[in-house]
Amino acid sequence: MIATIRILSTHAALDVLNVLGPKFERAHGCRLSYGYDPAKAVKRQVETGAAFDVAIVTRPVFDDLVAQGRMLAEPRADVGRSGLGLSVRAGAAKPDIGTTEAFKRTLLAAKSVARSTEGTSGIYFDRLIERLGLAETMRDKIVLGPSGRVAELVARGEAEMAVQQVPELLPVAGAQYVGPFPPELQLYSDFTAGIASASRHRDVAAAFVKALTAPEAAALFKAAGLEPT
Numbered sequence: 678m679i680a681t682i683r684i685l686s687t688h689a690a691l692d693v694l695n696v697l698g699p700k701f702e703r704a705h706g707c708r709l710s711y712g713y714d715p716a717k718a719v720k721r722q723v724e725t726g727a728a729f730d731v732a733i734v735t736r737p738v739f740d741d742l743v744a745q746g747r748m749l750a751e752p753r754a755d756v757g758r759s760g761l762g763l764s765v766r767a768g769a770a771k772p773d774i775g776t777t778e779a780f781k782r783t784l785l786a787a788k789s790v791a792r793s794t795e796g797t798s799g800i801y802f803d804r805l806i807e808r809l810g811l812a813e814t815m816r817d818k819i820v821l822g823p824s825g826r827v828a829e830l831v832a833r834g835e836a837e838m839a840v841q842q843v844p845e846l847l848p849v850a851g852a853q854y855v856g857p858f859p860p861e862l863q864l865y866s867d868f869t870a871g872i873a874s875a876s877r878h879r880d881v882a883a884a885f886v887k888a889l890t891a892p893e894a895a896a897l898f899k900a901a902g903l904e905p906t
Contacts, residue, residue, distance in 0.1 A: 680878045681708045682885060685719045686733035688825060689759055689844040689868055693897040701888055707881050714824050715796035716866075723747050723873075730876040731885055735797060736867040747874055754870040754889040757903030759842040760863050761798050764828040764852045766837070771855045780859050781809055783838075784818075791820040791827040791836035798841045799827075801864045828852040842866065843902035867906050 686694065691713055698709045714722070716734040723732065723742055732739070732748060733756065742748040763774055763783075772783040784790065784806070793799030799821075806815045820836040822829075828839040832851025839846065846854050857863060870889050872882045888894060895905070 679706065679708055680881055681710055682731065682878055682881055683710050683712070683729040684731045684733070684885075685712045685714070685722060685727070685729045687716050687719065687735070687868065688713050689842055689901070689903065690733045690756065690898075692844075692848055692901050693894065696897055697888060697894055701885060705881055705884060707878075709885075715793060717795055717797075718824060728875070729873050730878055730882040731870060731872055733868060733870040733889075736869045739869040739871055743871070749872045749874055752872065752883050752886050754886045755906045756868050756870055756889050756894070757898045758865045758867045758906050759844050759903050760857050760865050761801070761840060762843040762846050762857045762902075763855045764831055764839045764841075764846045764849065765855055766831050766834070767851050767853045769837075769853070771853070772838075774856055775859060777809075777859050777861055780862060781811065784809075784811060784815060787818060787838050789818050789820050789836045789838070790815070791822050791830040791839040793827050793841060794821045794823065796824075796841070797864075797866050798845075802840050805862060847902045868903065 702709055716738045719732060719734050720738045743750045773779040774783050792802045806812050820830060826845045826849050827841050828846050828849035830836040831839045832849055870886050872879060876882050
């Protein structure tokens, strides 16, 4: 019987897994199934008993699940880190977001800005506009996106701009990536892959985690917008 390896992952790894997954299946004679959600949503699923073999999540979520005994501390793969960026609709003029003041002016001039509802980027952005003194002005401009790539709202004309982790902005057709947040406003998230303590396919799961550190995988993660950790 062919083993099915269940992978729970943030959307940051989606495009990489689309390339690596079929090759891994052929090499190991297994089937991979995927579930994509923000890291905190993945954490909730694991804590409520979701069956899985491998999870790719932010490092704090990984460490918490290890502390709970739900994931193994090793083997693990630190696949990269991601900063936050901004996208606008394809063909639109790219605004200046190179400095804090330019970033603030761009937000104030925007008609609407999409952010994730519960992803790390969305929660941080909500706190950031508070910190920048823009919360009241921006309140009616914020469009909350569902789980997934919020730049799709921009591509469909439902928001003028989108803020999210860079790997989730880059692949969206119909939207164009403007650039990263200014360094002084940036938030980086480290992503780690590990194995479920309850996995019944630990050997194959371990091979998959190891494959995420191979040179081909590293190049794919870099192309997807993740920097080496």
